[in-house]
Amino acid sequence: MLPEVLLATVPLEHVLILGAILFAIGLYLALSKRNAIGVLMGIELMLNAVNVTLLAFSRYVVSPRPLDGQVFAIFVITVAAGEAAVALALAVAIYRHRETVNIDEIDVLRW
Amino acid sequence: MITDTGIVIAFYVIGASTVVSALMVAAVRNLIHAVLFLVITFTGVAGIYIVLSADFVAMAQVLIYAGAISVLLVFAVMLTPTGDRRNAETSFQAPALVLAGLLLAVVVFVIYDTDWRIASRGQFTTTASSLGRAFFSPYVVPFEVASVLLVAAMVGAIILTQDEDEEAGHAA
Numbered sequence: 511m512l513p514e515v516l517l518a519t520v521p522l523e524h525v526l527i528l529g530a531i532l533f534a535i536g537l538y539l540a541l542s543k544r545n546a547i548g549v550l551m552g553i554e555l556m557l558n559a560v561n562v563t564l565l566a567f568s569r570y571v572v573s574p575r576p577l578d579g580q581v582f583a584i585f586v587i588t589v590a591a592g593e594a595a596v597a598l599a600l601a602v603a604i605y606r607h608r609e610t611v612n613i614d615e616i617d618v619l620r621w
Numbered sequence: 622m623i624t625d626t627g628i629v630i631a632f633y634v635i636g637a638s639t640v641v642s643a644l645m646v647a648a649v650r651n652l653i654h655a656v657l658f659l660v661i662t663f664t665g666v667a668g669i670y671i672v673l674s675a676d677f678v679a680m681a682q683v684l685i686y687a688g689a690i691s692v693l694l695v696f697a698v699m700l701t702p703t704g705d706r707r708n709a710e711t712s713f714q715a716p717a718l719v720l721a722g723l724l725l726a727v728v729v730f731v732i733y734d735t736d737w738r739i740a741s742r743g744q745f746t747t748t749a750s751s752l753g754r755a756f757f758s759p760y761v762v763p764f765e766v767a768s769v770l771l772v773a774a775m776v777g778a779i780i781l782t783q784d785e786d787e788e789a790g791h792a793a
Contacts, residue, residue, distance in 0.1 A: 519629065520628070520629050520632045520633075520672070522737050522739060523732050523733060523737075524632075524636075525632075525669075525673065526728075526732045527729055527732060528636045528639070528640070528669065530724075530725055530728040530729060530732065531640050531643075531725065532639070532640065532643055532662075532666070533724070533725075533728075534721040534722070534724055534725040534728075535640075535643045535644060535646070535647060535721070536643075537717070537720065537721045537724060538647060538717050538718060538720075538721040539646065539647055541713055541716070541717035541720065541721075542647075542710045542711060542713055542714040542717035542718070543708070543709075543710060543711070544705060544707075544708075544709045544710060544711050545652060545704065545705055545708065545709070547652065547656075547694060547697050547698055547701075548652065548655065548708055550694070550697075551646060551655065551656070551659050551694065554659070554663075554686070554690060555643060555646070555659070555662065558662070558663065558666045558682075558686070561666070561670075561678070561682075562666060562669055562670075562673075565669075565670055565673040565675045565678060566673060568673070568675070569673045569674060569675070569744070569745075570737065570739055570740065571737055571738055571739065571740060572738040572739070572740040573740070575755075576740070576742070576745075577745070577748060577751050577752060577755055578755065580675050580677070580678050580748060580752055581752060581755050581756065581760055583675070583678050584677075584678060584681060584752070584756075585763060585767060587678070587681055587682065587685055587686070588767045588770070588771065589767070589770065590685075590686075590690070591685050591689065591690065591771070591774075592770055592771050592773075592774030592775075593774070594690045594693055594694075595693065595774050595775065595777075595778040596774050596777050596778050596781070598693050598694070598696070598697040598778075599777065599778035599779075599781035599782045600781060601697055601701065602697060602700045602701065602781070602782050603781045603782060605700070605701040605704060606784075609703060609704075610704060610705070611701050611704045611705070612704075612705050613711065614711045614712075
């Protein structure tokens with residue numbers, strides 16, 4: 511048996527903070543990047559951060575069915591795959607018409 | 622609680638490298654390098670899933686994110702050959718930084734302010750068979766809706782990227 515000092519633990523708060531940091535970085539990427547593909551990378555990072563949080567709750571918190579958090583995470587991964595496919599197709603389609611994927615140059619709706 | 626010393630060390634090492642590579646995605650000046658750092662981030666997140674004893678989700682993460690989505694991202698960069706590769710920021714950089722920092726501060730405050738009801742159970746053993754049972758009894762309707770969504774996304778992606786000249790050629 512290890513002495514008490516060496517019995518390290520990962521508290522739930524630290525996992526949640528990891529998720530929050532990843533979400534904040536993803537939000538920054540999605541709001542600030544010029545290239546539409548960079549914006550997409552930020553969105554994917556945010557979805558990953560949400561999954562970390564879901565799995566942390568599934569692992570730690572009292573629940574009658576603790577595995578439901580993992581089911582939710584798989585649904586999030588599924589939707590993220592569909593979203594990535596459609597959004598990248600949109601980026602390629604916009605590039606065909608306008609020769610750019612920079613979101614600040616795609617401003618036909620500006621009044 | 623997670624108490625195994627090796628797993629605790631693994632969590633902090635993987636967590637730190639995941640955050641660093643996510644920051645590199647924002648910092649590097651080449652779009653392809655950003656995609657490569659994003660792959661490292663996805664793989665690190667898969668490691669975090671394993672620490673949280675979600676083996677099936679970790680496998681799905683490696684297959685779908687580190688495999689498929691990163692390949693899609695590289696393809697999208699390659700299919701926009703004269704596009705901007707500088708991974709630059711718009712004029713919204715400073716407000717975005719402020720907003721992300723504020724959000725992080727609020728979330729960290731809420732995390733420490735909330736009284737989480739921590740369960741005393743140990744880690745899950747294998748999750749794949751119980752996940753399969755969950756998908757086919759309580760979650761069967763969302764499961765089928767997800768397959769419809771994937772078909773719609775696939776058809777939409779094909780139609781969006783279809784070449785217009787090629788389309789006309791088929792009609793003629």
